[in-house]
Amino acid sequence: MNNRLLLVDDESEIRELAIDFFSGAGYHLDLATSGNEAIARLKKQDYDVVITDLIMPDGDGRKVVSWVVENKPFMGAVVMTGYGSVESAVSLMKMGAADYILKPFMLDELKVVIDRCISNMGLREENRLLQEAYARMQEVKNMKEKFLALTSHELKTPVTILNTMLGFIEQKTDSECGIREQLALMKKTVGNLTETITEMQQLAQSQEDTIPMHYQEVNLFNLIDEVVRDIKLLAADRQLEITVNRQEGEDAFLVVDAEKIRRVLFELLQNAVKFTPDQGSITVGISREAAEDDKLPRMLIHIADTGIGIAPADHEKIFEKFYKIQDAHSHHSSASAFLGGGLGIGLSLARNLVEIQQGRISLTSDYDNGSTFTISLPCRESIPSR
Numbered sequence: 391m392n393n394r395l396l397l398v399d400d401e402s403e404i405r406e407l408a409i410d411f412f413s414g415a416g417y418h419l420d421l422a423t424s425g426n427e428a429i430a431r432l433k434k435q436d437y438d439v440v441i442t443d444l445i446m447p448d449g450d451g452r453k454v455v456s457w458v459v460e461n462k463p464f465m466g467a468v469v470m471t472g473y474g475s476v477e478s479a480v481s482l483m484k485m486g487a488a489d490y491i492l493k494p495f496m497l498d499e500l501k502v503v504i505d506r507c508i509s510n511m512g513l514r515e516e517n518r519l520l521q522e523a524y525a526r527m528q529e530v531k532n533m534k535e536k537f538l539a540l541t542s543h544e545l546k547t548p549v550t551i552l553n554t555m556l557g558f559i560e561q562k563t564d565s566e567c568g569i570r571e572q573l574a575l576m577k578k579t580v581g582n583l584t585e586t587i588t589e590m591q592q593l594a595q596s597q598e599d600t601i602p603m604h605y606q607e608v609n610l611f612n613l614i615d616e617v618v619r620d621i622k623l624l625a626a627d628r629q630l631e632i633t634v635n636r637q638e639g640e641d642a643f644l645v646v647d648a649e650k651i652r653r654v655l656f657e658l659l660q661n662a663v664k665f666t667p668d669q670g671s672i673t674v675g676i677s678r679e680a681a682e683d684d685k686l687p688r689m690l691i692h693i694a695d696t697g698i699g700i701a702p703a704d705h706e707k708i709f710e711k712f713y714k715i716q717d718a719h720s721h722h723s724s725a726s727a728f729l730g731g732g733l734g735i736g737l738s739l740a741r742n743l744v745e746i747q748q749g750r751i752s753l754t755s756d757y758d759n760g761s762t763f764t765i766s767l768p769c770r771e772s773i774p775s776r
């Protein structure tokens with residue numbers, strides 16, 4: 391499409407020369423003889439660039455530029471001016487004019503100014519669109535966070551009531567009447583639901599600056615053993631070998647918020663179970679990293695599986711909230727089945743819980759080679775104050 395220009399000048403000579411030159415160069419050029427005539431045209435029609443003389447009897451260039459800046463900021467305004475009024479041209483640029491050119495000029499000089507203006511306006515428009523898209527993204531992010539906090543809060547009460555009621559019914563139910571198995575299934579389902587809601591609530595809390603920390607010295611191996619025991623119970627129907635690499639009598643004492651690390655280990659081990667087919671293996675181990683510069687040495691917990699692996703392009707994305715690689719159509723909800731999905735918030739929760747203790751989670755993985763998630767935690771000597 392031809393670029394559309396509007397040239398405003400009360401001198402007929404400039405108008406006539408310009409029309410020949412710019413039409414020949416492939417532009418669509420319209421003309422106006424005064425500022426007021428230009429504004430009347432601009433109200434009806436859009437242009438890429440408006441080139442206006444500064445001093446004209448019926449509505450001057452200043453009026454044209456301020457109208458364009460206020461009403462059609464996507465258009466470029468170029469001011470033509472003599473030496474005597476350079477200062478006015480500069481003040482118009484401060485007001486929002488794109489450029490100015492000193493009279494007298496050659497028409498191909500004007501063309502250079504116009505072309506530069508068109509490409510700058512394009513960049514400006516792209517920038518504006520990017521800013522708009524970013525603002526929309528921030529809005530969606532805020533909505534996601536609000537949704538998470540509100541929904542988990544709203545679901546918590548009914549689930550707690552269901553849990554309590556189920557307990558009462560169980561106590562009063564005669565063991566022979568066959569309802570016990572159904573009750574057990576209901577309890578398991580409500581248990582899964584409670585677990586999901588707790589995960590949602592903890593994720594919402596972990597995003598707040600005020601999350602309470604409870605540091606204490608723990609033997610990481612004991613923490614790992616406890617979580618592995620829970621995971622083995624959960625995955626009892628899966629044929630997976632889950633082992634902890636630990637030398638006889640080896641300890642790994644560390645000052646951490648133990649409950650938060652327990653949750654992180656649980657999320658990572660549960661993922662390893664879900665994304666490793668039967669006959670596969672999951673191994674947990676600990677190693678130590680020497681201090682770098684003036685930083686503390688670090689303790690590393692590795693959770694390695696022989697599962698389906700994660701393509702490098704997804705390594706960062708899986709830590710985003712509600713992100714999962716599998717598409718929603720093939721989603722089936724399960725705490726331990728192979729490829730059984732959840733909400734896609736486990737890893738973002740795990741990362742938040744590790745980062746608030748100055749730790750990191752990293753991942754090495756590729757298709758066919760399984761995945762290894764590594765939690766790296768600073769070896770603190772004392773309990774930090776906040």
Ligand SMILES: Nc1ncnc2c1ncn2[C@@H]1O[C@H](COP(=O)(O)OP(=O)(O)O)[C@@H](O)[C@H]1O
Nearest residue numbers: 661662665699708714715732733734735736737
């Ligand atoms: N050990 C793993 N092996 C392969 N893929 C994994 C592993 N851990 C996580 N993923 C991928 O990352 C996604 C996000 O994990 P997560 O945030 O825990 O959500 P969820 O477990 O609810 O799906 C998973 O849906 C899965 O696609």
Ligand SMILES: [Mg+2]
Nearest residue numbers: 661732736737
């Ligand atoms: Mg998970």
